[in-house]
Amino acid sequence: MNARAWLSTDTDSETKSIAEIDIVGALPALQALGLFDLMTINDARLRALIDNSVLTQ
Numbered sequence: 001m002n003a004r005a006w007l008s009t010d011t012d013s014e015t016k017s018i019a020e021i022d023i024v025g026a027l028p029a030l031q032a033l034g035l036f037d038l039m040t041i042n043d044a045r046l047r048a049l050i051d052n053s054v055l056t057q
Helices: 002-007 013-032 044-056
Strands: none
Touching: 002 013, 002 044, 013 044
């Protein structure tokens, strides 16, 4: 739900900010589960958010 909200053009900026915080906060757990070893993020904007967040952690 967070990624969909973050990507949607219909989502208000406050909800997008909350979704981004949730997405970035979930990254360590998703990495620990190996999710990104199995799946590829197709949306370029979402992939950039995740790539940039991973680099800064």
